[in-house]
Amino acid sequence: MATKKHTAAVIGGSGLLGKHIVSGLLENGSYDVTVISRKGSDESKLAPLVAKGAKVAHVDFAEQDSLVSALKGQEIVISTVGAAALAEQPKLIEAAKAAGVRRFVPSEFGLDSCAPGIREYFPALGYKYAAQDALKASGLEYTFIITGFFLETQFTSVFYWDVPGGKVTVKGDTTQPFTVTSLVDVGRWTAEALLDPASKNATVYLVGENITYDEAVKTVEKATGKRLEVTRASKEELEAAIAGAPNLWASFVDLLLRAISDGRGLTVAKDKAWKSKAHPTPARTLASWAPTASFQAADA
């Protein structure tokens, strides 16, 4: 007799992270997957997910009834909304509760937003902390998924890495290890972790590898056979760049680099990592992926 699948909705499933979560859930085989997408959104991003077996429900974020009816019948809701919609999450949680959803997974997937003292150290993630609080208050089951950086976007121009141009800028203490996890692994491991009873009302740490910027430069040079010209900014120069930024968003990447340099929130110890049975080794590490990588965030 066929086992009944779990119903899972991925809000923002057409995005950078979302498409990998949708693929991971479908590949796992235990889920019926629905992508929740805003009315009028780019259909071409949804088509490949539909081809893999996902359904699509269109919603209007401004209409709570529209969200509630789209989430009815879903056991698990995974929010993968990006920065532009993080403030909307309490509303999404409210809609999930009204729809009878069992578990909500908010859009975390990065810096350890559950670490002690992190709210004071890294206030820029205020919308994520607000979602955590709203979720705990809602009485829904929750899982917070922490991944460190995504491998496919970390070594790109967003973080001052121009590998195609042979130039890289590193800032602060470049001997500090930080966590990097491939989007492919985040998708697969999230799907598997949500079936693990230990993920109920818990923080799940997904760790591809821990690496320093100094090691990353050597790894990319070895894998690509290309010498990188490395520009270094000291901790003081990093602080000055943060202080001189015109607004929070202009300093966001430097704030993340300072967190690495300070060893705060971006290094997950391997022994804290959730362990996959289906895919015990990462699909991609920097060394295995770099020889064929484009190092362009748009290709992630």
Ligand SMILES: NC(=O)c1ccc[n+]([C@@H]2O[C@H](COP(=O)([O-])OP(=O)(O)OC[C@H]3O[C@@H](n4cnc5c(N)ncnc54)[C@H](OP(=O)(O)O)[C@@H]3O)[C@@H](O)[C@H]2O)c1
């Ligand atoms: N660890 C890392 O290195 C790393 C890197 C990047 C992001 N992240 C985290 O991963 C999570 C997802 O980020 P992402 O970059 O994958 O998100 P994204 O691609 O920017 O957006 C995901 C989806 O959100 C939906 N959306 C809903 N309201 C929106 C609005 N007002 N404006 C724009 N899109 C809206 C869109 O889907 P529809 O158009 O279909 O509605 C969009 O495709 C976030 O929590 C982010 O902080 C982590």
